[in-house]
Structures are given as C-alpha cells and as structure tokens.
Amino acid sequence: MQTVRSVEAKIREEKILGPWQLAWIRLKRNKLAMLGLYILIFMVLLSVFGPMISPYNMETLDLSNISAPPSLSHPLGTDEVGRDVLTRVMYAGRISLSVGIVAVLISVLIGSIVGAISGYYGGIIDAVLMRIVDIFMCFPFLPLLLMVAAVMSDYKIHPNYRIYVVMFIIGILSWPGLSRIIRGQILSLREQEFIQAAEALGLRDRRKIFRHLLPNTFSSIIVSATLEVAGAILTESALSYLGLGVTPPTPSWGNMVNAVTDAYVFQFYPWRWVPPGICIFITVMAINLLGDGLRDALDPKLKH
Amino acid sequence: MDELLIIKNLKTYFYTDEGVVKAVDDVSLRINRGQTLCIVGESGCGKSITAMSILRLIPDPPGKIEGGEIIFEGKDLLKLSDDEVREIRGNKISMIFQEPMTSLNPVFTIGNQIIEAIMLHQKLDKKEATKKSVEALKLVGIPRAEEIINAYPHELSGGMRQRAMIAMAMVCNPTLLIADEPTTALDVTIQAQILDLMRKLKEETKTSIMLITHDLGVVAEMAEYVTVMYAGKVVEEADVIELFKNPKHPYTLGLLESKPQIHIDKEKLYSIPGQVPNPFNLPKGCYFFPRCERAMEICKEVMPTLKEVGNGHKVACHLYGGDNNE
Numbered sequence: 001m002q003t004v005r006s007v008e009a010k011i012r013e014e015k016i017l018g019p020w021q022l023a024w025i026r027l028k029r030n031k032l033a034m035l036g037l038y039i040l041i042f043m044v045l046l047s048v049f050g051p052m053i054s055p056y057n058m059e060t061l062d063l064s065n066i067s068a069p070p071s072l073s074h075p076l077g078t079d080e081v082g083r084d085v086l087t088r089v090m091y092a093g094r095i096s097l098s099v100g101i102v103a104v105l106i107s108v109l110i111g112s113i114v115g116a117i118s119g120y121y122g123g124i125i126d127a128v129l130m131r132i133v134d135i136f137m138c139f140p141f142l143p144l145l146l147m148v149a150a151v152m153s154d155y156k157i158h159p160n161y162r163i164y165v166v167m168f169i170i171g172i173l174s175w176p177g178l179s180r181i182i183r184g185q186i187l188s189l190r191e192q193e194f195i196q197a198a199e200a201l202g203l204r205d206r207r208k209i210f211r212h213l214l215p216n217t218f219s220s221i222i223v224s225a226t227l228e229v230a231g232a233i234l235t236e237s238a239l240s241y242l243g244l245g246v247t248p249p250t251p252s253w254g255n256m257v258n259a260v261t262d263a264y265v266f267q268f269y270p271w272r273w274v275p276p277g278i279c280i281f282i283t284v285m286a287i288n289l290l291g292d293g294l295r296d297a298l299d300p301k302l303k304h
Numbered sequence: 305m306d307e308l309l310i311i312k313n314l315k316t317y318f319y320t321d322e323g324v325v326k327a328v329d330d331v332s333l334r335i336n337r338g339q340t341l342c343i344v345g346e347s348g349c350g351k352s353i354t355a356m357s358i359l360r361l362i363p364d365p366p367g368k369i370e371g372g373e374i375i376f377e378g379k380d381l382l383k384l385s386d387d388e389v390r391e392i393r394g395n396k397i398s399m400i401f402q403e404p405m406t407s408l409n410p411v412f413t414i415g416n417q418i419i420e421a422i423m424l425h426q427k428l429d430k431k432e433a434t435k436k437s438v439e440a441l442k443l444v445g446i447p448r449a450e451e452i453i454n455a456y457p458h459e460l461s462g463g464m465r466q467r468a469m470i471a472m473a474m475v476c477n478p479t480l481l482i483a484d485e486p487t488t489a490l491d492v493t494i495q496a497q498i499l500d501l502m503r504k505l506k507e508e509t510k511t512s513i514m515l516i517t518h519d520l521g522v523v524a525e526m527a528e529y530v531t532v533m534y535a536g537k538v539v540e541e542a543d544v545i546e547l548f549k550n551p552k553h554p555y556t557l558g559l560l561e562s563k564p565q566i567h568i569d570k571e572k573l574y575s576i577p578g579q580v581p582n583p584f585n586l587p588k589g590c591y592f593f594p595r596c597e598r599a600m601e602i603c604k605e606v607m608p609t610l611k612e613v614g615n616g617h618k619v620a621c622h623l624y625g626g627d628n629n630e
Contacts, residue, residue: 019411019456123365193406200359200401201421201472202393211420215411 023219026297033293039286043279047093056084058091059249067269077271079259089275092251097283099167099246100233106171107178107232108225112217114175115182116209120190130183133176141173149244159250166245170232178224185217219298226291230284237280253280306337308512309358309480314372316350316357319365325583327353327367329536332610335480335529340506340513342527342544344520344559346580350536351516355482358514359397360389377479395425398473402485404465408457414441414468415453418475425476440471444501463494467501474505481506482514487522499525520563524548532556535581535591538610542617552619554596590622598623 027033051058062082070077076085118129148169152162189195190213198212214221233253239245240254248255256276259265265272316328328350335341343351356362357369360381374381376397381389393399401407409417418437422428428436434453441449444467457465466486473481483502487495499522506513515526523530523544530547532540532555540553551557558576578595587593593603602622610620 193401193403194409196361197399197401197407197469198409199361200393200399202390202395202424203420204390212409216409218411 023294023297027293030293030296032289033297036286036289036291036293039282040290043093043283043286044097047090047097050090051087051094054084054087054090056087058083058088058251060084060087067272070271076275077269079272080265085256085271085275088251088256089253089279092253092256092276093279093283095163095246095250095252096233096236096254096280099163099170099236099252100229102167103170103174103232103236104225104228106168107175107228108221109175110171111175111178112182112214112221115179116186116214116217118179119183119186120205120209120213122187126183129179133179136173136176139173144173145169145239145244149239159247163246163250163252166236166239170235174228174232178221178228181220181224182214182217185220186213189213189216219294223291223295223298226287226294230287230291233280233284233287253277307334308337308339308377309335309514310373310375311354311358312373312375314354314357314374315370316353316362316367317370318367323584326536326586327583328357330372331533331536331538332372333531333538333541335512335514337479337512338506338510340515340526340528342515342517342523342530343533344517344523344530345533346518348580348583349533351518351533352484353536354533355399355484355514355516358482359393359399361399391425394421394473394478395476396478397480397482398476398478399482399484400466400469400473400486402488404462404469404489405457407469408465410457413454413456414460418453418468418472421472422475437471437475440475441468443474443505444468444471445497446471462490463497466490466494466498470498470501470505474509474511477509478511480512480514482516484516485518486515488517488519495522502526520559532559535583535586537591538618538620539592540617540619540621541610543615546615546617550615550617552613552617552624553592553621554598554623555592558595590620 027037060083062078065074065078065082067080068074068078068082074084074086076089079085079088114129114133118126148165152165157165186209195208195212198208203212236245236252237254237257240247240252241258243255243258246252246255253276257273257280259269260273260277311331311333314328314331315326318325318327331350331354333341333343333354343354345351353362353367358374358376358381360369362369369382372382376392381392384392408414415434415437418440419430419433422433422436423430426433438449438453441452446452446464446467452460452464452468457468460468466489470486481502486502487498490498502513502515503526505511513526515522517523527544530542530544531538532547532553534555540547540551540556542550547556548560551560555576558574561574562576564573576595577597581587581591581594587604588607589605590596590599590603590608593599596603600622606622608620608622610618611624612618613624
C-alpha cells in the first residue's frame with residue numbers, strides 16, 4: 001500500500017516537459033555548446049555593462065598618453081589619440097553584436113514570412129516569390145555595399161546612422177537563404193493531417209500559416225538565425241575593416257582591426273589590433289558552437 | 305424524419321496530368337438528425353473525398369467539385385462564400401481524422417488546440433475556454449484532464465489522442481460529426497472504446513454521425529443506415545439490419561463474405577477477385593463488372609442506376625433491374 005501510494009505520488013510529481021524544455025536539457029548535456037553559450041553571455045555582458053563601469057569614455061582623448069602599452073590604468077593600452085582600448089573594444093562589442101542581431105532579425109522576419117507564404121500557397125505565388133529570392137541571391141554583395149558606402153559618404157551621413165544602414169543592408173541581403181529553408185519545410189508540413197484538421201476547424205489561412213505552420217519551423221529558424229548572427233558579425237567586421245561599414249569615431253571590432261593596415265602599428269602596437277581581433281574570433285566561434293549545439297538539441301531525430 | 309444533410313448528385317473530380325479522376329461520381333445520400341450513417345467501401349472508392357467535399361476541404365487544384373448540391377440545414381454548402389463555410393467548419397460540422405498521431409499539431413499542448421477551437425467559434429474568454437476544454441476532455445473519458453490539458457501530443461497514446469481529437473470536434477456541439485475512419489489506426493480494444501464513446505456522445509448530444517469505414521464490424525456496431533460505395537459511386541444503400549440480412553449487390557455480398565466469422569471454420573478467407581478498376585480507364589458499363597461473379601452481357605454495356613427494391617433498400621445492379629426481381 002505504501003509503495004503504491006509513493007508510486008502514485010511520483011507519477012503526480014512527474015512534470016510534463018514541453019519540447020523547449022527537452023531541447024534545453026539536451027543542450028545542457030552538450031559541453032561545447034554550453035561553453036559557446038557562456039562565452040557569448042560573457043561577451044554580451046561585457047559589451048552592455050563594461051562601458052558603464054569603465055572610468056573612460058570611448059571618445060576621451062589623452063594626447064599625453066598616445067599608444068601606451070597595457071598598464072594598470074589602461075589594461076589594453078591606448079590608441080593613437082590616447083583613447084582607452086579596452087573601453088573602445090567594449091563599445092565596439094555593442095555595435096558589432098547589435099549589428100549582427102538586428103540584421104538577423106530583419107532577415108528572419110522577411111525570410112520566414114516570404115518562405116511561409118511561398119510554401120503554403122505554392123503555384124504562381126511560390127514561383128514569383130522564389131524568383132525574387134533568386135534575384136536577391138544574385139545581388140553582387142560587395143559592389144552594392146561599395147555603392148551604398150559611397151552614397152552615404154556623399155550625403156555626409158553621420159557615422160552614428162551608418163550602422164543602421166549596415167544592419168539593414170546585411171539583413172536585406174541575407175533573408176533569401178532562410179526563406180528557402182522555411183519554404184521547404186512548410187511545403188512538407190502543409191500536407192500533414194494536422195493542417196487539414198486545422199482547416200476542418202475553420203481556421204483562416206493567416207492563422208494556419210503563422211500559428212500552426214511557422215511554429216513548427218521554429219527550431220530551424222533558431223538554428224539558422226544563430227549561425228547567421230555569426231555571419232553578420234563577420235560581414236560587419238569585414239565591411240568596417242574596409243571602411244565601408246561603421247566608420248570611426250564610432251568603434252566596431254572591424255574598424256579597430258583596421259589599424260593593422262599600418263605596418264608600424266602591426267609591428268609595435270599589437271594591443272591596438274589584437275584585442276578586437278580576438279573578440280571577433282571568440283564571439284563568432286562561440287556563436288557557431290552554440291548554433292551547432294542547438295541544431296543537435298532541436299533535431300527531434302537525434303533523441304539519444 | 306427530419307433531414308439534416310442531403311447530398312444530391314455530388315461530383316468531385318481530380319484533374320491530374322494523366323487524366324481526370326472521377327473520385328466521386330454522382331453520389332447522393334442523406335443523413336437525418338440524430339442518425340448514424342456509415343459509408344463503406346474499399347480504399348480509394350471516394351468515401352473520404354465525399355466527406356471532404358461536404359466541408360469543401362478538397363485541395364483545389366487538382367480537385368474540383370464539379371456539380372451537385374450539398375444541402376445542410378436548408379443551405380447549399382457549395383454556394384456559400386469561403387467565410388460562411390469557415391463558420392460552419394468545426395462549429396456545426398466537425399471532422400475526426402484517421403491518424404490521431406498526426407492530426408494534432410506537435411508543437412502545441414492539447415489544451416491550446418482545444419481552446420483555439422472554442423475561441424474561434426464561441427465568444428468566450430480564455431479562462432472560460434480553458435474550463436470548457438477540461439470538461440470536454442473529461443467528457444471523452446480522459447483521466448487527469450487538468451494535467452493532460454498541458455500535455456503535448458507526443459506524450460499521449462494513440463487512443464488518448466483520438467479521444468482528444470473527438471473532444472476537439474465535439475466541443476462546439478456540432479450537429480454533424482464526420483468521422484473518417486476514426487478507428488483504423490488504433491488497436492482493437494481501443495477501437496471498441498472509441499466506438500463506445502462516439503455512441504455515448506451521440507446519445508447525449510443528439511449529434512448526427514457520418515462514419516466512414518471499411519470495417520463491416522464497425523458498421524454493424526454503429527450504423528443505422530449504410531451506404532456502400534464502389535469506384536466513386538453508390539452501389540447499394542439500406543437500413544443496417546436490412547443490409548446485413550438481405551445484401552443485394554454482388555460487391556456487398558463479396559464484402560460480407562470476406563469478413564471472418566467466428567463460428568464458421570474456413571480454410572481460407574474469401575476475397576473478391578480482381579482489383580479496383582484503374583480510375584483513368586473505367587469500364588463502360590458497370591464498374592464492378594470485371595470482378596463480378598454474376599456478370600451478365602448487359603453489365604458490360606450499360607451502367608446500372610440506383611433503384612429501390614423495397615424496404616427502403618436501393619441497389620445499382622442489373623440483377624435487380626425492373627420488375628424481374630430474382
């Protein structure tokens with residue numbers, strides 16, 4: 001009797017786990033992915049709260065202390081006009097991470113809507129949307145950006161606003177890949193019986209697409225969005241390195257690494273370009289580790 | 305008796321690259337209020353397409369309802385706008401599907417899906433809808449309904465899921481419940497439970513049921529009136545007792561013959577010879593003619609029509625043509 005009661009109690013205690021909780025449990029078992037997650041959280045905290053704690057402002061000049069090597073008061077030294085490199089790296093992290101995240105949000109928003117509509121309706125709508133996707137995929141990325149950068153310089157757009165343009169461009173140019181993934185999934189999902197059942201309940205198309213079909217693709221959206229954040233950060237760095245993205249005085253990891261173009265800096269002031277480089281490297285690596293871990297955790301076929 | 309649904313000369317065709325498939329060809333049937341109608345037939349005979357045509361769920365293209373009338377509570381469903389049909393779906397007419405495993409959305413809880421059905425058709429707030437869905441789950445005999453409401457479909461067994469589907473279908477008190485082979489995917493004991501449940505619900509709510517099945521055992525247990533379909537056409541219809549006692553059409557005879565019987569010891573189960581005709585290349589006369597053991601010359605040339613042979617029993621076969629009843 002005692003045991004029966006305890007078993008019953010146990011059954012009652014057994015919590016029902018949702019798919020997200022299960023995925024989280026699987027993710028927690030993946031050490032590399034968790035390492036990635038921790039590094040990422042660290043980088044985010046550093047960029048968000050670091051500048052608040054730092055005694056320096058990102059634009060505080062100290063001309064008496066130019067290109068000083070790391071010391072106690074400037075842990076990563078100073079740059080060519082005496083600004084604290086650590087503070088700038090942390091500020092740059094804000095810029096680079098937010099460019100990555102916002103660009104991906106834009107891309108996910110457009111990509112999932114276009115993909116879902118295209119996959120659900122099929123036929124002519126699908127053909128038209130997918131041709132648009134093809135056109136976007138053919139856009140020559142760099143020349144386009146060179147053009148936009150030139151236009152921005154011509155119109156003397158303030159550097160603070162340039163980052164929005166960079167976010168927008170990266171977002172606009174990266175949605176087609178995602179929309180193809182979503183479309184493919186929706187194509188197979190819409191044939192499933194639960195969609196027929198939803199239709200038999202009298203649901204409207206909009207509700208069927210956005211409430212019943214898209215949530216079923218969330219796991220692939222999350223995985224590709226995560227990996228895309230890494231890509232966007234790299235793209236932003238590359239563009240800023242080339243002077244086409246975020247331009248000084250606004251710091252970004254890319255334009256800070258740009259200091260390396262000077263052979264003298266390269267050789268004698270490594271603290272000016274190594275830290276932002278390392279930041280790019282470990283952030284992108286952390287995101288990729290996390291993305292791979294999420295892919296494994298969210299794939300229902302990999303239940304071990 | 306009071307008629308709830310009348311289907312007159314329904315034609316649902318599918319236009320494929322290889323040609324036109326007449327999935328439902330000139331089918332007429334009716335369901336009275338509170339009645340259970342069974343549609344019996346082999347796979348691909350058009351039973352499901354008939355049911356889906358009622359709710360206008362035929363994927364278009366390639367499918368198209370080419371003609372006929374579906375009169376439900378005095379209104380022709382085929383003439384309603386999409387919005388008006390959507391009002392009826394899940395509200396006055398609801399449907400249960402064959403596969404309980406895939407008929408529920410895997411990423412939402414059972415409760416979410418039932419609440420959605422309630423809030424779509426009734427003006428209730430979320431709290432009331434939640435309460436109502438717990439009641440609905442209790443009604444279909446799900447234990448611990450307050451907990452199951454937060455469960456995801458993958459956590460439930462097939463029988464439980466089918467119960468949840470029935471709860472979802474019944475929650476808006478439909479006047480007609482279409483059940484498309486609701487027990488085919490379940491094992492026999494669960495099958496009996498689900499059928500019992502449907503019978504109980506029918507008695508309590510006076511809902512009419514249109515039950516689609518290929519299992520004559522289910523028919524005997526559930527039906528009041530039976531329609532036998534073959535290759536998109538109705539070949540025989542009768543009261544359930546009349547049909548089992550006095551089957552007329554050779555196809556119905558064959559179906560009954562091929563059912564295992566407990567008290568008769570047979571070496572091998574009877575099966576109807578031949579195969580369902582190729583839908584692109586149907587015979588000119590009676591569609592059943594190539595497989596019929598009692599085929600006559602006329603069957604090759606002329607398509608028999610549905611004729612009354614007494615007792616409300618209708619059959620489409622030349623054996624019973626005119627007055628020369630055998």
